[in-house]
Amino acid sequence: MSEPVLRWHVRRDLLVVKVVAALVFAVATVLSLGDPRGVILAGAATVMMATLALRDVLAPVRLSADGDGLVVAKGFAGSERVPWSAVERIRVDTRSRFTSRTGLLEIDTGEAVFLLSRFDLGVPCQEVADALCSFRTGS
Known part of the structure; x- marks a missing residue:
């Protein structure tokens, strides 16, 4: 019989929010292709949210x-x-x-x-x- 293990992890709904936010920022990046500042800001937000979501997937x-x-x-x-x-x-x-x-x-x-x-x-x-x-x- 194995020993009891307690685990705490990131809630799934927060992971979904991060993925949706990354997709919204990706769309904003594409829509702002004519504006260099908009591309930089929306692109940075996309990368940040995608990175946070990836961390939740790799190490929940x-x-x-x-x-x-x-x-x-x-x-x-x-x-x-x-x-x-x-x-x-x-x-x-x-x-x-x-x-x-x-x-x-x-x-x-x-x-x-x-x-x-x-x-x-x-x-x-x-x-x-x-x-x-x-x-x-x-x-």
Whole structure:
């Protein structure tokens, strides 16, 4: 019997939004062929959205946990294994600005800090932090 694994990934609906946005910007690029500035702006937006969508396709799982530790997304489509013994702290850093609140899941290993947002995880950061702490302690 295999050991339980927890996984958090990018929501599919956000991937669809990025793909649709890349297509809209591609159409805008073609429609602005007579305007060099328009081509540059729309072309840059197309490349950016297509790159973000490609990352979501290549590395949809941003965080996973098992009995040995965590696997955290790193770079464009890479990942890094972090053993539980290296994890010093798991917390949610919440900031308020104007009328909005943002939270980031912070995984501190002493040598590196991994920051993941709700958009990376597909669920609220506090929910992931609680699940990781419970999984780690076995309660």
